[in-house]
Amino acid sequence: xxxxxxxxxxxxxxxxxxxxxxxxxxxxxxxxxxxxxxxxxxxxxxxxxxxxxxxxxxxxxxxxxxxxxxxxxxxxxxxxxxxxxxxxxxxxxxxxxxxxxxxxxxxxxxxxxxxxxxxxxxxxxxxxxxxxxxxxxxxxxxxxxxxxxxxxxxxxxxxxxxxxxxxxxxxxxxxxxxxxxxxxxxxxxxxxxxxxxxxxxxxxxxxxxxxxxxxxxxxxxxxxxxxxxxxxxxxxxxxxxxxxxxxxxxxxx
Numbered sequence: 001x002x003x004x005x006x007x008x009x010x011x012x013x014x015x016x017x018x019x020x021x022x023x024x025x026x027x028x029x030x031x032x033x034x035x036x037x038x039x040x041x042x043x044x045x046x047x048x049x050x051x052x053x054x055x056x057x058x059x060x061x062x063x064x065x066x067x068x069x070x071x072x073x074x075x076x077x078x079x080x081x082x083x084x085x086x087x088x089x090x091x092x093x094x095x096x097x098x099x100x101x102x103x104x105x106x107x108x109x110x111x112x113x114x115x116x117x118x119x120x121x122x123x124x125x126x127x128x129x130x131x132x133x134x135x136x137x138x139x140x141x142x143x144x145x146x147x148x149x150x151x152x153x154x155x156x157x158x159x160x161x162x163x164x165x166x167x168x169x170x171x172x173x174x175x176x177x178x179x180x181x182x183x184x185x186x187x188x189x190x191x192x193x194x195x196x197x198x199x200x201x202x203x204x205x206x207x208x209x210x211x212x213x214x215x216x217x218x219x220x221x222x223x224x225x226x227x228x229x230x231x232x233x234x235x236x237x238x239x240x241x242x243x244x245x246x247x248x249x250x251x252x253x
Contacts, residue, residue, distance in 0.1 A: 002083065007109075007117055007132050010062060014085075014107040014119045015130065017058030021051050022105050022123030025090065047096065051089035055107065059085055064109075067238055069214045083111050086217035091120075092190035101125070106192040108217035113234050118221025120192050129196040131225025139200055146228045146248035147201040155204035155251055157182040158194035160211070178207070181253075195219025198246055199226040205247035216244050 025047060052070045059066060066085040085107065090096060092103030101124035108118040120129040129144075131137030137144050149155050157179055179185045186203065188194050191211055197203040199222045208216075213234065223230050223246050233243040247253065 011117050017055045018105045018119055018121035021054045022121045026123045048090045055087055055089055086214050088214040091192040095189045103190055104192050106218040108221050115221035115224055118218035120196050120218050129222050131222035133224045137199055137222050137226035144200040144226055147204050149204045150250040152181045152251055155182050156184045157205045158186050158203045159208050160187050191215040192219045195223055199223045207245045209243045210241040213242050
């Protein structure tokens with residue numbers, strides 16, 4: 001088993017990777033980033049790949065395999081699920097592309113299918129969320145905890161529409177029924193930051209289906225570390241979509 005000292009060292013390694021990469025992303029004129037691929041409901045920009053390359057460079061000394069969004073099979077064998085990194089070099093790419101300052105770098109360490117630690121860096125707002133499961137979670141080094149809201153009707157839900165969302169009337173009607181019990185709903189464009197907001201009490205719950213593991217892995221780690229309730233359902237291979245429901249631990253939905 002990995003020692004507490006090992007986990008702290010790996011978290012510091014991820015922190016260096018995220019801070020260095022985040023500064024480079026922030027220095028660029030985000031709104032003018034040229035799109036490499038444009039999909040019906042998403043966009044890929046060159047910054048995604050350059051950020052991933054830099055993060056991989058910093059994580060390489062750990063000698064752990066990596067599951068990365070921009071190259072999901074790189075240094076990663078689904079048959080060897082011990083400790084491994086899960087990296088989303090730029091969560092909220094469309095926000096970044098549009099000049100909306102709500103995006104982040106997301107780095108997690110998992111053991112098999114369980115989160116060990118996570119780090120999420122909102123480089124536009126200089127907010128560094130981190131957590132080690134069993135030890136605690138922090139925002140810029142200060143401890144964070146979920147909210148104490150205990151009624152769904154008083155809770156704020158964060159969610160989103162993944163790129164492959166079914167926008168049929170039937171699907172959207174089902175979505176509306178699932179969220180109408182909450183006081184407010186927020187779609188922020190970054191799953192990772194949405195989860196951080198639940199971890200620190202800015203929001204109370206999160207729910208999303210058919211999202212990719214790299215979008216939520218670090219957020220799940222930070223939520224668990226903060227004492228929140230996390231139901232992560234991995235339906236198949238690590239490179240396939242997952243479902244996630246999380247809340248402050250008091251709502252019970």
